[in-house]
Amino acid sequence: MxxxxxxxxxPSEADDNVEYTVGGEHDRSCETYFICDQCQDDESITAxxxxxxxxxxxxxxxxxxxxxxxxxxxxxxxxxxxxxxxxPDLSLLVEQLGVGTHDVEVDYWGDGRWxxxxxxSKGEVVYP
Numbered sequence: 001m002x003x004x005x006x007x008x009x010x011p012s013e014a015d016d017n018v019e020y021t022v023g024g025e026h027d028r029s030c031e032t033y034f035i036c037d038q039c040q041d042d043e044s045i046t047a048x049x050x051x052x053x054x055x056x057x058x059x060x061x062x063x064x065x066x067x068x069x070x071x072x073x074x075x076x077x078x079x080x081x082x083x084x085x086x087x088p089d090l091s092l093l094v095e096q097l098g099v100g101t102h103d104v105e106v107d108y109w110g111d112g113r114w115x116x117x118x119x120x121s122k123g124e125v126v127y128p
């Protein structure tokens with residue numbers, strides 16, 4: 001899904017401040033998951049139970065949506081987190097794109113790795 005990044009201010013020699021907002025519709029493609037400490041160490045969750053849950057792709061437990069990661073960890077969905085908003089290289093991308101409103105994409109590459117890229121004012125692809 002495409003997000004928008006509205007950059008209002010980039011660092012200058014006189015001021016290191018950056019101002020930007022992340023917009024767009026957030027959906028399942030940018031939602032992040034973290035290891036669920038409550039379930040990860042729960043010995044009552046057997047391999048058979050995990051197989052049943054994983055067959056559905058996701059399941060609800062203690063009021064939260066869960067999935068099984070590629071490595072077998074039990075992960076919990078954090079709906080209020082957006083992989084773009086939380087990306088450690090977002091400020092670098094902001095500086096490279098400059099002032100204006102830009103389309104930005106975030107893609108999951110596995111193993112907890114997210115890639116972000118933006119489109120400059122002339123349509124060029126920009127990576128942080």
